[in-house]
Amino acid sequence: MTGVTAKPRLTQYARGGGCACKIPPGELESVVQGLAGPAHPDVVVGLGTGDDAAVVRIEAGVAVVVTADFFTPVVDDAYDFGRIAAANALSDVYAMGGRPVVAVNLVGWPRDVLPVELLAEVLRGGAEVARAAGCHVAGGHSIDDPEPKYGMAVTGVADPERLMRNDAAQAGMPLSLTKPLGVGVLNNRHKSTGEVFPQAVAAMTTLNAEASRAALAAGVRAATDVTGFGLLGHLFSMARASGVSAVVDAAAVPYLEGAREALRDGFVSGGTRRNLDWVRPHLSATVSEAELLLLADAQTSGGLLVVGEVPGAPVVGEVVAAREHVLTVR
Incomplete structure (x- = not known):
């Protein structure tokens, strides 16, 4: 509503x-x-x-x-x-x-x-x-x-011995995402039209405390939060810092209600486009440009991108050994 x-x-x-x-x-x-x-x-x-x-x-x-x-x-x-x-x-x-x-x-x-x-x-x-x-x-x-x-x-x-870092991702591990994407395009629509999206506000005001505790309890050693550089930007930074590559299953990534419609209607920020331009030289994709823009959507107070499995969080990809393209989206 x-x-x-x-x-x-x-x-x-x-x-x-x-x-x-x-x-x-x-x-x-x-x-x-x-x-x-x-x-x-x-x-x-x-x-x-x-x-x-x-x-x-x-x-x-x-x-x-x-x-x-x-x-x-x-x-x-x-x-x-x-x-x-x-x-x-x-x-x-x-x-x-x-x-x-x-x-x-x-x-x-x-x-x-x-x-x-x-x-x-x-x-x-x-x-x-x-x-x-x-x-x-x-x-x-x-x-x-x-x-x-x-x-x-x-x-x-x-505890310095139990940190989650962006340079500790290991090949063979799944990637989990603890919040849906899409707040960027919804916020841009809000700024342009005045429409209010309670689902976006709810996502942005949800603390990552529980997700962090669950990840630590599962023995996770590598994670980052998904904010202004989008999922692709933050994943690229983590993969590069860890000396690995990553594969994203685009169909498994969750989105907030209304996000795809906001994208369709053109509410894409300049920050999102810059995010995609930054990772594009290191990207191999078989999905549409629109799908890539959603994956690069500049998030505010997004969820955790975790190398490992977190109860209740969808698995959206996997970490693989280093290869020519740091990121693969399929």
Whole structure:
């Protein structure tokens, strides 16, 4: 069921929306190349593989997991925007197999354009999701910004010997996906038309906590979350970091209701097209261009892409030995 939101519409105050606003992956890699610095034995996960968060060992059996994520509005409702942005920021900790402990808010707000009452709703939404995650919110930082932006810097804890990493995928293992795709095209339709898609909001505000715990219990060692670079982009990063290739069974990938219709009607973001362009040189596909665009759809607060099986999550492909094409879609 769809409806029309009341004004002001937050998405109209930003050029893009959500994780589709990320700097393109190829461009970002060229910027951060060479910044890693000398390796330190306590830095368990750093800049080298482009993983979801940094991990630093602080004592035997204990590591801190640190991440930050913020973006422009992906929905018009301020409270939902806060919930989505917080769930997305916390997701990076869950993707590493960690437990979020404390977060601080990151805010950009056009204070002369949008009422501060809306900002209060954004922060209320973020606080509610953090509370559900058992994560303290202890302050933050704000600036006067032409575009509204919100997110969190999150610190968590993990066992450094039981991390889920993007460079630990092994050939012969299945690939599981814990949330359906399609929020990118639905969010783009929402921004363009004002239609509200509760199924997309529900997916984006669902924490990856349970999926992370289930994956750890199953002995999973390799995972990533599917966000702005789409399933194909994040899978390519994981396969490349691990020195393997991957096969995607397109027919097995779940999608939110309305996603295919949004694609058919042309609601594809520039970020999604850039994602597909980035992986295309490393891709062999026997499916349509439309199917590839859905697989490259820029997600916001997406699910975990897990190397292994997770109860209740569909198997969408497999990891295979390295070959000419890093990704095969059939």
